[in-house]
Amino acid sequence: MTPRQKRMTMVAVLIAGVGVFITLLLMALNENINHFYGPKQVLAGEAPQDHSFRLGGLVVAGTVERDPNSLKITFDLTDTAESVKVQYEGILPDLFREGQGIVATGKMQGKIFLADEVLAKHDENYMPPEVADTLKEAGMTEHQGKKL
Amino acid sequence: MKLPAIVHKFSSPRNFYVMSGKLIPWFAWPCLILLVAGLYYGLIEAPADYQQGESYRIIFIHVPSAWMSMMIYMVMAIAGAIGLIWRIKMADIVASASAPIGAAFTFLALVTGSLWGKPMWGAWWVWDARLTSELILLFLYLGFIALQASIEDPRNAARAGAVLALVGVVNIPIIHYSVEWWSTLHQGATITKLDKPSIHISMLIPLLLMAVAFKLYYAASVLMRARSELLKREQNARWVREIVANES
Numbered sequence: 001m002t003p004r005q006k007r008m009t010m011v012a013v014l015i016a017g018v019g020v021f022i023t024l025l026l027m028a029l030n031e032n033i034n035h036f037y038g039p040k041q042v043l044a045g046e047a048p049q050d051h052s053f054r055l056g057g058l059v060v061a062g063t064v065e066r067d068p069n070s071l072k073i074t075f076d077l078t079d080t081a082e083s084v085k086v087q088y089e090g091i092l093p094d095l096f097r098e099g100q101g102i103v104a105t106g107k108m109q110g111k112i113f114l115a116d117e118v119l120a121k122h123d124e125n126y127m128p129p130e131v132a133d134t135l136k137e138a139g140m141t142e143h144q145g146k147k148l
Numbered sequence: 149m150k151l152p153a154i155v156h157k158f159s160s161p162r163n164f165y166v167m168s169g170k171l172i173p174w175f176a177w178p179c180l181i182l183l184v185a186g187l188y189y190g191l192i193e194a195p196a197d198y199q200q201g202e203s204y205r206i207i208f209i210h211v212p213s214a215w216m217s218m219m220i221y222m223v224m225a226i227a228g229a230i231g232l233i234w235r236i237k238m239a240d241i242v243a244s245a246s247a248p249i250g251a252a253f254t255f256l257a258l259v260t261g262s263l264w265g266k267p268m269w270g271a272w273w274v275w276d277a278r279l280t281s282e283l284i285l286l287f288l289y290l291g292f293i294a295l296q297a298s299i300e301d302p303r304n305a306a307r308a309g310a311v312l313a314l315v316g317v318v319n320i321p322i323i324h325y326s327v328e329w330w331s332t333l334h335q336g337a338t339i340t341k342l343d344k345p346s347i348h349i350s351m352l353i354p355l356l357l358m359a360v361a362f363k364l365y366y367a368a369s370v371l372m373r374a375r376s377e378l379l380k381r382e383q384n385a386r387w388v389r390e391i392v393a394n395e396s
């Protein structure tokens with residue numbers, strides 16, 4: 001091997017080595033890198049029981065109930081398979097609405113998720129309001145194809 | 149494996165200096181025109197978003213910056229590898245000249261994202277996979293700059309920097325696929341996917357104008373930085389004295 005081929009091999013080995021190492025590391029840590037759990041995982045008991053975690057899902061239309069005398073709000077969060085009831089008191093982000101993807105931080109208490117923070121998850125669709133209206137009229141939802 | 153002769157010809161210090169001097173205006177002027185057009189169409193002509201209203205317009209800075217942060221890193225790592233394997237001095241200089249520009253774009257992507265995140269998500273910052281891996285990219289750039297600054301001999305500095313840049317390459321696919329591999333608060337890809345872009349054409353055009361303008365900006369500024377670094381390193385060479393004598 002010429003010195004140049006030697007250096008080339010070293011570079012290739014370096015990249016491949018680091019790549020394999022990081023791949024294995026990420027596979028081992030996979031669960032911990034996920035930012036949130038879905039309702040299905042929570043009901044299956046995969047989420048932590050004793051300390052706080054993040055729950056992500058879509059706000060189910062028609063389940064949002066606001067307490068008229070306070071900032072208390074309850075709503076159902078779904079991953080389209082299962083759903084969990086969420087209770088929260090505080091100011092919601094601008095994007096919070098029915099059908100919106102959100103990520104809430106909090107604890108399970110019985111069957112209710114008590115959230116102390118609610119963040120809105122935006123989707124990757126961008127369009128003018130008129131286009132969104134046309135899509136709606138055509139019977140498609142704004143969130144069609146959204147993946148959580 | 150041998151590099152084609154033209155690479156060696158272009159990368160000889162003198163030729164690089166002369167050629168890049170001629171190329172810079174061809175990058176800089178179109179960059180300026182596209183930047184003005186992109187900002188005009190993006191901030192004034194493009195309609196508001198159906199959900200985010202006017203706030204979405206930060207996309208015209210945020211997304212091109214984020215693309216640049218990854219592209220410049222790849223240029224830096226590839227130039228580093230070329231310098232490492234073929235011992236081409238110009239490649240080392242291009243790698244060093246790219247780092248501060250890449251770091252600046254990474255910083256811009258993080259800051260604009262954060263400014264958008266507060267009103268839209270409800271938080272300035274979350275530790276999800278996309279945001280964290282982009283932050284690691286900023287640290288890789290800063291580490292590269294600090295490492296090279298701490299080694300006096302330019303050849304050793306180039307070698308050490310190249311190894312660090314190559315180790316960090318693994319982060320680039322992680323940034324790109326983080327939104328697919330893990331559940332993140334950051335949304336998925338709008339344009340850089342095999343599917344058709346999920347953005348309306350009236351918003352897509354200014355975004356692409358800005359993306360090309362940013363690329364031209366990088367091309368012009370990396371050549372300028374490389375030229376001045378080259379003059380510094382070669383200050384005692386005969387060709388530099390000839391050029392200085394001709395220009396003054």
